[in-house]
Amino acid sequence: MEIKVLLCNCKGLCDSFKDSDMNKLPFEVESDLDVKYTVLSPQLCGQGGNAILEEAMKTAGPDSYLLVGACAPKAQEKLFKKLIRATGFNEKHFVPVDIRSTDNKGIVDRLREAVEGILKPRETAPATT
Numbered sequence: 001m002e003i004k005v006l007l008c009n010c011k012g013l014c015d016s017f018k019d020s021d022m023n024k025l026p027f028e029v030e031s032d033l034d035v036k037y038t039v040l041s042p043q044l045c046g047q048g049g050n051a052i053l054e055e056a057m058k059t060a061g062p063d064s065y066l067l068v069g070a071c072a073p074k075a076q077e078k079l080f081k082k083l084i085r086a087t088g089f090n091e092k093h094f095v096p097v098d099i100r101s102t103d104n105k106g107i108v109d110r111l112r113e114a115v116e117g118i119l120k121p122r123e124t125a126p127a128t129t
Contacts, residue, residue, distance in 0.1 A: 003034070
């Protein structure tokens, strides 16, 4: 299993990111969490961000998860619904996380909780022989 983290800071203009340091955040995520990589986009819902998401979805294996740290999860689901369908990405492996209104530690904690949520079903699944 691999978990890829895609982060968005809403063009750096959104007041809800005023307490976070996006220059340090990708390094902190990769240092603290067991993820394949972390990418920061200034606007995941924009053209460049959609291209990043599309590539991550198209190259994902059947056991890959995309952890998307950005705005409200419901908004992310709406914004990226077409892209998920168009790429055939498993929508259950798309994990939106709200990273607004906190500092880097809070963001990493929210992402950690999401990673643990992905890993937990595997830990509790009975072993097959």
